[in-house]
Amino acid sequence: MTNTNKIQQTLRDSKAARWGALVLLASAMFFGYIFMDILSPLQELLQIQREWDPAAYGRYAGSETFLNVFVFFLIFAGIILDKMGVRFTAILSGSVMFLGAAVNYYAVSDAFVGSSAETFMNNFMNLPLSWWNITPFFDGMPASAKMSAIGFMFFGCGVEMAGITVSRGIVKWFKGKEMALAMGVEMAIARIGVAVVVLGSPVLASIDPVSVSRPVAVAVLLLLIGLISFICYAFMDKKLEKQLGENDEEKDDPFKVSDLGKIFSSKVFWLVALLCVLYYSAIFPFQKYAINMLQCNLSFSAEQAGWIFFVFPLGAAAITPFLGNFLDKKGKGATMLILGAVLMIVCHLSFALLLPATQSVLVAYLGIVLLGISFSLVPAALWPSVPKLVDSRLLGSAYAVIFWIQNIGLYAFPMIIGSVIQSSNPGVTNPLEYNYTVPMLVFASLGVFALILGFMLKAEDKKKGYGLELPNIKE
Numbered sequence: 001m002t003n004t005n006k007i008q009q010t011l012r013d014s015k016a017a018r019w020g021a022l023v024l025l026a027s028a029m030f031f032g033y034i035f036m037d038i039l040s041p042l043q044e045l046l047q048i049q050r051e052w053d054p055a056a057y058g059r060y061a062g063s064e065t066f067l068n069v070f071v072f073f074l075i076f077a078g079i080i081l082d083k084m085g086v087r088f089t090a091i092l093s094g095s096v097m098f099l100g101a102a103v104n105y106y107a108v109s110d111a112f113v114g115s116s117a118e119t120f121m122n123n124f125m126n127l128p129l130s131w132w133n134i135t136p137f138f139d140g141m142p143a144s145a146k147m148s149a150i151g152f153m154f155f156g157c158g159v160e161m162a163g164i165t166v167s168r169g170i171v172k173w174f175k176g177k178e179m180a181l182a183m184g185v186e187m188a189i190a191r192i193g194v195a196v197v198v199l200g201s202p203v204l205a206s207i208d209p210v211s212v213s214r215p216v217a218v219a220v221l222l223l224l225i226g227l228i229s230f231i232c233y234a235f236m237d238k239k240l241e242k243q244l245g246e247n248d249e250e251k252d253d254p255f256k257v258s259d260l261g262k263i264f265s266s267k268v269f270w271l272v273a274l275l276c277v278l279y280y281s282a283i284f285p286f287q288k289y290a291i292n293m294l295q296c297n298l299s300f301s302a303e304q305a306g307w308i309f310f311v312f313p314l315g316a317a318a319i320t321p322f323l324g325n326f327l328d329k330k331g332k333g334a335t336m337l338i339l340g341a342v343l344m345i346v347c348h349l350s351f352a353l354l355l356p357a358t359q360s361v362l363v364a365y366l367g368i369v370l371l372g373i374s375f376s377l378v379p380a381a382l383w384p385s386v387p388k389l390v391d392s393r394l395l396g397s398a399y400a401v402i403f404w405i406q407n408i409g410l411y412a413f414p415m416i417i418g419s420v421i422q423s424s425n426p427g428v429t430n431p432l433e434y435n436y437t438v439p440m441l442v443f444a445s446l447g448v449f450a451l452i453l454g455f456m457l458k459a460e461d462k463k464k465g466y467g468l469e470l471p472n473i474k475e
């Protein structure tokens, strides 16, 4: 090895070091994803123990993205990331996630019942439940749901900030190397978090005495471990930054507000951002209702429904890294996006029409497997494709803006679906008797629009030669 080569070697050139950095980043996201869905399998218990009806649950679920969307927190997060770097933003986002989650825990704990905070929340933001009320609060919403929504709102800022920070961190450590594979592995680890939660949350809650807050307490503690992972990552990042010195891209490419204009005026950027919001609006909001939907169609307990739904994130976790590796070596990114949208439509249509008619566990499993494959194809192709479409100088802000647009859908759809469930089930009060046909048709229609955008993206790529169908690593 020549002297020059020795000088150019940095921590990221060591396979063990860069994958070690990925494990630390991915661990924090893993715990973040656990908290994100900790209450999803407990809707029935929330309704029984805390009087959360579907509208209250929908508002709570949508609150996660409220500050990101309406206070433009994600845009600020992008600016903070580009100005302060991955290290600082990782620790900040980990702290915000933890604090928000702690408030959420207090709200569903027994300590909140009968407290002065409960009295205060009873009188807080009692707005009518109408179309113009875009806040996560409404008159008649249980105080615990309002307080939970406040905590979840801050948690949402932290987890989304962590999401763009981790993406930027992966690009920092893996650029020119196994980037799509690394993103695939990171997402796979996050999906395992969701799989763990759908099974683990009802089990923890059902330990005698049955408690909706116990799983939340455990998830808050895990977020503390996530914060420690980010702090450990910060030491590695500092060492890398020292080695990079003048070659540090974070210093070379500072964020400029004018860059946002360049991003917003790019047609291909809009195609990706719209495809992203439509696709993910039929995934994450669906995830919040999936257990209850399976319970209603199959007359299952939350645990039994959890075992079926479990296949979805676990299947996605198993396949996503392989597809990332495929994208690195063979390409076909646009085709993967189209195929992913088709599979999602088939799955949601089968849940809308076939599952209620047959009440078949096999149909439920087949639908979930298809969705798992879809949820591997689209994320594995989407996120590593962004660097091909956007100038590398604008990458951090591009991820932030895509997340922001995506968050609009993630905010609206849990509420829209909550309202659709109520309006399509007039008079139904038993949380195990809802008919999910109309809500599932809404999800399927999102897939149809995502599919159209997938075709448009492929055509645009063919016309302008962005290289979406080409491999990431040139042999």
Ligand SMILES: NCCCC[C@H](NC(=O)[C@@H](N)CC(=O)O)C(=O)O
Residues within 6 Å of the ligand: 159, 160, 163, 166, 167, 183, 186, 187, 190, 280, 284, 379, 383, 403, 406, 410
């Ligand atoms: N390194 C990949 C980052 C994106 C992963 C993606 N997550 C999101 O899109 C989040 N903004 C969603 C959310 O949690 O609100 C995913 O596929 O999980």
